[in-house]
Amino acid sequence: MSMNESRKQQLDGMLQQRGAGAFLFWRPDELVLTLGYLPHWGISFLLYPRDGEPVLFVPELEPEDILPAGIAVHTFPWGVLDGPDPWEELYAGIRGVLKVRGLHRLPLSFTKDIGRSAPCRMAGEQAPLPPGLCDRLSLLCLGGYIETDTESLYTVKTPQDIAALEVTHRVATLAVRTFYRNLQPGKTEAAVAAAVEAAVQEATGSEGVDYAKAWGLVQSGINTAAAGRFNRSTGKALAAGEGVLLELSICINGYWADITRVGQTGQLPPVHKKIVDIVAEAQAAAIESMRPGVAMEVIDERARRVIRAAGYGDHFAHGLGHHVGFRYHDPGPGLWPGSRALLRPGMILTVEPGIYGVDIACGARIEDNVLVTEDGYRILSDYYRDLTI
Amino acid sequence: MSMNESRKQQLDGMLQQRGAGAFLFWRPDELVLTLGYLPHWGISFLLYPRDGEPVLFVPELEPEDILPAGIAVHTFPWGVLDGPDPWEELYAGIRGVLKVRGLHRLPLSFTKDIGRSAPCRMAGEQAPLPPGLCDRLSLLCLGGYIETDTESLYTVKTPQDIAALEVTHRVATLAVRTFYRNLQPGKTEAAVAAAVEAAVQEATGSEGVDYAKAWGLVQSGINTAAAGRFNRSTGKALAAGEGVLLELSICINGYWADITRVGQTGQLPPVHKKIVDIVAEAQAAAIESMRPGVAMEVIDERARRVIRAAGYGDHFAHGLGHHVGFRYHDPGPGLWPGSRALLRPGMILTVEPGIYGVDIACGARIEDNVLVTEDGYRILSDYYRDLTI
Numbered sequence A, B: 001m002s003m004n005e006s007r008k009q010q011l012d013g014m015l016q017q018r019g020a021g022a023f024l025f026w027r028p029d030e031l032v033l034t035l036g037y038l039p040h041w042g043i044s045f046l047l048y049p050r051d052g053e054p055v056l057f058v059p060e061l062e063p064e065d066i067l068p069a070g071i072a073v074h075t076f077p078w079g080v081l082d083g084p085d086p087w088e089e090l091y092a093g094i095r096g097v098l099k100v101r102g103l104h105r106l107p108l109s110f111t112k113d114i115g116r117s118a119p120c121r122m123a124g125e126q127a128p129l130p131p132g133l134c135d136r137l138s139l140l141c142l143g144g145y146i147e148t149d150t151e152s153l154y155t156v157k158t159p160q161d162i163a164a165l166e167v168t169h170r171v172a173t174l175a176v177r178t179f180y181r182n183l184q185p186g187k188t189e190a191a192v193a194a195a196v197e198a199a200v201q202e203a204t205g206s207e208g209v210d211y212a213k214a215w216g217l218v219q220s221g222i223n224t225a226a227a228g229r230f231n232r233s234t235g236k237a238l239a240a241g242e243g244v245l246l247e248l249s250i251c252i253n254g255y256w257a258d259i260t261r262v263g264q265t266g267q268l269p270p271v272h273k274k275i276v277d278i279v280a281e282a283q284a285a286a287i288e289s290m291r292p293g294v295a296m297e298v299i300d301e302r303a304r305r306v307i308r309a310a311g312y313g314d315h316f317a318h319g320l321g322h323h324v325g326f327r328y329h330d331p332g333p334g335l336w337p338g339s340r341a342l343l344r345p346g347m348i349l350t351v352e353p354g355i356y357g358v359d360i361a362c363g364a365r366i367e368d369n370v371l372v373t374e375d376g377y378r379i380l381s382d383y384y385r386d387l388t389i
Helices: A005-018 A028-035 A086-100 A133-137 A151-155 A159-181 A189-201 A221-226 A270-288 A296-309 B005-018 B028-035 B086-100 B133-137 B151-155 B159-181 B189-201 B221-226 B270-288 B296-309
Strands: A022-025 A045-049 A055-059 A072-076 A108-110 A145-147 A212-220 A243-252 A255-264 A348-351 A354-357 A362-365 A368-372 A377-379 B022-025 B045-049 B055-059 B072-076 B108-110 B145-147 B212-220 B243-252 B255-264 B348-351 B354-357 B362-365 B368-372 B377-379
Touching: A005 A022, A005 A028, A005 A151, A022 A028, A028 A045, A028 A151, A045 A086, A055 A086, A072 A086, A086 A133, A108 A133, A159 A189, A159 A212, A159 A243, A159 A255, A159 A368, A189 A212, A189 A243, A189 B189, A212 A221, A221 A243, A221 A354, A221 A362, A243 A362, A255 A362, A255 A368, A270 A296, A270 A348, A270 A354, A270 A362, A270 A368, B005 B022, B005 B028, B005 B151, B022 B028, B028 B045, B028 B151, B045 B086, B055 B086, B072 B086, B086 B133, B108 B133, B159 B189, B159 B212, B159 B243, B159 B255, B159 B368, B189 B212, B189 B243, B212 B221, B221 B243, B221 B354, B221 B362, B243 B362, B255 B362, B255 B368, B270 B296, B270 B348, B270 B354, B270 B362, B270 B368
Parallel strands: A022 A108, A055 A072, A108 A145, B022 B108, B055 B072, B108 B145
Antiparallel strands: A022 A045, A045 A055, A212 A243, A243 A255, A348 A368, A354 A362, A368 A377, B022 B045, B045 B055, B212 B243, B243 B255, B348 B368, B354 B362, B368 B377
16 A cells, blocks of 8 residues: 555645644554554654655564555664664754755754554564653754644544454454354453454454454453453353443554443343443434534533433443544544534544443443444444344 | 662662763653553653652643552643643653753763664554654764663663563463463464453453553464465464474563463374474573573574584574563573673573475474573463473
C-alpha cells in the first residue's frame, strides 16, 4: 500500500498552516494512518516534509517485506553488534534530509505523547526507544520544535482506512463466534479468552491478513459486576446459568476494533437478563440517531435516557463511546455528556452503553463500532449480538 | 506480598548516596521489583521516601485484589465521569506527602525512560499516561529532579524474585511442551504460536498464577534464516522435515522468562542439524563457565569460539545474552564482546548463541535463563531442549 492520498492532502494543509518544515511520525498508529504500515520493532520514523517526497527511516533489522511500497527508505544500524551508535546515525539522517531540502530553519513538528498509542508488532515490551529521544529530536532543526496536534488525523477515516477496517471486522467475527462456542460450564474465563485470541492469531496468512493479534478479556457471573471499572480474565470457571462478558480489542495489520458482547452459559438470572435488554435498547436508540451534524452529547444522551428511565442511571458511569480504528482507543472528542463536537462522515465511534453494580451482582455492556456515513450510519461490527448464537 | 526487604535496604542506600528525598517508581517493571505488583492500568505510582513509610498511588478503577499488602494506598479519580482532573489530584497527592514529611526541598528521583520496559496487564495499548507526565513530575519538588539510575535494581535478583521466577519457569515448561506437541506438517507458524500462548493463558488461576501471558514467535524452514534479525509468526505452513524455532517471552505475575527452542517436523536437512549441534555445544561451553567473578565478555567468548571454530563466526551477529526477569530484556551490561562487568550471585542472564544465514537457508538459536549462584550457576529453564521430546 502506498501513501494514502487524502491523508497527504491533509498533512500538506496542516504543515502550511502551522509553518512547520516537516512532520516526524514515530508512534505505530501514526505510521498506520499515514502509510498503512505497522512497524515490527516500533522504531521507524516517517519524515514528511512540506517540499519533496517523504522518507521512511527504519532499523536495519526491520523485515523488508512489511515495508510500504512507493516511498524512499533509509536504514540506520540498530541491532548491529559493534556498529556505531544507531541513534546518532538516525538523527544525522533526518537532519541531512531536512538540510538538503532547505527545511532545517523551519520547526520540526511531532508529538511527544505516548499515552494510549498502539503497540508495534513486538507487543511484549515497550519499543526500544532510547532515553531522551523526543528531547533530541526537538533539537534537530534550527527552527526548533512544535507539537503536532494529531487528533484530526485520527477522527476521520479515509476510504482506504475503512476498507482496511472491514478486514479487521471480518476476522473479529471469528473471534466473537469462538467466544460464544466456548461458553461451557467448567471452562475458566482465561481459557475462553485464550480460545478467542487463538482464533484471531490463526487467521494470520488468510486473505489480506498479514498480522493478527487480539486481547480477549472475559468476565463471568459475579465478576461482570466490575466490568465498568476494569476488564480481565481470571481463573474462575464458568458456572451454569451465568452471564459472560467479552471485551475484545483486535488488531489486524495495524487496524483496530473494540467490541463487547454478553453471552450466557444457560438461562440468565432475571436481573442480569433485564439489564442486558436495557443495554441493548439503549444502544439501538443511540445508533439510530447517528448521522452527520448531530452533536456527540446528543447521541450519549439517547442511550443514557433509556438507562435512566429504567432506573439504572447511576449504574452507567462511563462515556457512551470513543473513536476507534488506529488504536484500541483513538483520541478526540467522543460520545459523552458535554461533548459538543458534531458527527462527520468517516468517523468511526464505539457505542457501548453499560450497566454494572455490586448491588445487583452483575454487569452488562454491548459495544459496536459504528461508521458515520453521508446520510446516517453503518455498523461495522454487525454480527452475533445476542445472548447465544 | 509485602515489600521486598533486601530491595528496601538497597533503595535506602541509593537515596542517601544521591541526596534525593524520595524515589518515584511508575514503570510496571519497577512496581514488580519493589512491590511484586504488576499494575492493571499501568498508571500506579510508588512514592518511596527516605523517611517514613512508602505510599502507593493508584487510579480508582484499579482492581483492589491485585494491590500489594502492607503498604498505604492512596487513590486518584482516574476514569470517573465528570470527576476533577485526575492527574492534578495525583500531583497534589504526591506533593502533599512529601511536604508533610519535610522532603519537598530535596530532589525527587525517577526515570523518564520508557524504552523496553514491560507492559502492564492491559498490554493491548500503551498505558494512558498523560502528555508531559515526566515534565510535571519533575516540577513537584522545590529541590527539583534527579534521574534514577535504575540499572542496579534490575541486575541482581533477590531470593523473593528468584522464587517468583521459578513459578514463571514452571508455566514456561507447559508452553515449551505445547510447542513440541504442535510441530505437525500443515499447521501454520501462527497456529503453533497461538497454541503456545493459549497454554500459558490457560494456567491463569492455577497455583500461584494470578496473571499469565506469553508471546510466542514461531519460524519454520527457510524463515529460520531471519531469526537473528527478527522473530515473528507468519501464515506459512510447516512442511515435513523442517526445523522450527520458538522465541518465547512469558510473563507470570509480572516476572519474565525469555526462551528459545528449535524443534523439527521430521529429520532435518544436514546443514540445519549441524548448526543446531554447534549452537548446543556453544551454549553448554558458555554456561559451564558461569560463576561469580568471571567477566561477562569471557562467557560470550566461550560460546563465540565454538561457533568460530566451526566456521560460522560471521553467522552469529548478536550478543550472547542479557539480564532477564522483570522484563523480556532487563537493562545492564550483558554477555557480549567488550563487556567487562563481572558475574555476581543473583544475576539471571540469558545464554542464547545462534547461527543464521540466507546462504545456508536456515537458522538456529537455543536460549536459556541462567542464575548465577554462590559457587556456579543454575539453569532455571532446564526443560525440553532437544529437537524432539
